[in-house]
Amino acid sequence: xxxxNVMWPFWICLPAIGSSQSRGQVNLFLVALIAAHIAAVxxxxxxxxxxxxxxxxxxxxxxxxxxxxxxxxRDWKCVGHYVLGMTAGMV
Numbered sequence: 001x002x003x004x005n006v007m008w009p010f011w012i013c014l015p016a017i018g019s020s021q022s023r024g025q026v027n028l029f030l031v032a033l034i035a036a037h038i039a040a041v042x043x044x045x046x047x048x049x050x051x052x053x054x055x056x057x058x059x060x061x062x063x064x065x066x067x068x069x070x071x072x073x074r075d076w077k078c079v080g081h082y083v084l085g086m087t088a089g090m091v
Contacts, residue, residue, distance in 0.1 A: 026059055034063060041078075046070075050078040054085025 020027055033056035040049035050070070056063040070078040 046078040047081045050081030051085045054082045058089035
């Protein structure tokens with residue numbers, strides 16, 4: 001029963017996932033990176049959250065707007081690691 005509860009969203013989304021991946025889209029990858037960022041923020045791992053957000057921003061520009069959240073919270077550790085991640089990603 002637990003396995004069914006965990007896997008049914010995947011099976012429902014599988015046609016859309018396959019269509020997106022066959023066209024070379026990175027949207028699923030981007031959602032995974034943003035989910036990892038949110039999970040790191042909720043666990044209090046601010047440095048990891050910065051790196052996840054930097055990876056998402058290097059993939060597409062729009063997630064760069066999410067840097068406003070750490071800036072408004074004055075989370076300088078997350079912002080610093082975001083800058084390090086963006087520098088590493090652009091090199």
